[in-house]
Amino acid sequence: MSSKKLKLHRYIGIIVGLFIAIIAFTGSILVFTEEINSFFNPQIHQIVPESKSISIEQIADIVNQNYPEEKLNYIKIPLSSQDAYQVVVKANEAKKNIYINPYGGEILATIDSNHFLKIIQQIHTNLLAGDFGEFFVGICGILLITRAINGLTLWSGWKRLSTGLTIRFKARNKHLVNYDFHQLIGFISVIFLIFAGITGTMMVFKKPIVTLGYTVSGIPQPTKVLSTPQSTNNKLTLDDFVEQANLALPDGKPTIIIPPSTDKAPVVVRKRLAKDLNKNGKSYIYLDQYSGEVLRIKNILNSPWIDKLLAMLYPLHIGSYGNNVLRFVYLIMGLVPAILFVTGLAIFWNKTYGARFRKKYK
16 A cells, blocks of 8 residues: 555545535435425325316415515425425525415425524535535535545555455454455445545536536537516416426426516526436426516427536436435445544544554553
8 A cells, every 4th residue: 555645545534534424424314305304294295186276376376475575486396296386485595495285275384494404405515604615515525536536546455355345353453343344335335435426526516517518518608598678467477487388398397487586587497308317307498577488498308418417416416316225325325424434533543543542551
């Protein structure tokens, strides 16, 4: 083993290992966000279907009447007949998730931004430190990749395969058991750790990656979509916009509608197409908020390669593209950085202070 590589691996592990362990551990919890929400709020996924549901516009009216101080961010359309509408509202940077029965219109649950899952999500994405925290999480992702590759080069199995795949449980020196366990777990999980580091880092640094991707491809970046303010007596409903979006892009299913945030912003309808990995889809129809005219269609299947790549990052990062078995694997793998941090810390302490400590208290 190279002494320089070994020292680099140890010191990076000690300095940022704890942060990486926290980020990964919270990520493990978030893999089953929907199941946890359903456990604490079973009513939002146990709706008895009826023959007719209320309109999206009515859903928006219910929210505006009950939460007049909050601004409507978006409405998530139920994926099945047993699911509720999910409406996200915002006031003073604080968000609420409101779940509404699509048939009777009653509010089933309201989850505030200080809900423990929301806090877990913020820890995972920015360590509760805003933009700087998000940047630091991206740096941790890069360092996770570095540590994983560096650890792989240090794996003892390159010299003798059986050594790298064996834990010496009968060794007189129990520190060897910890050392063997550390390198075996690291070797088994190295591909996943690199994969998680790459996808997570790319999501954090999405904007510069998009710019680089378009520049390399020689494709101009899309301009901002704007509505043209005008006076009109025919106010369009949210359902009208969804209908227009379906006419413009007949394939797939509408999943989210985003009302305009300013007098020039468009209405955005998000759709999931057949081959989408993201369950909410990554295709968007932009409509003029006054006339309902289709301003732009972003069909992810016909988008540049950089957009297709970025569209896959989130489902690949959290494992939502697979079944529950795959997501359970993601959960277990999310615990690995914490295991590696603890076992690595024990190795570091034993190598640095262990002999001195044992001699002092012998």
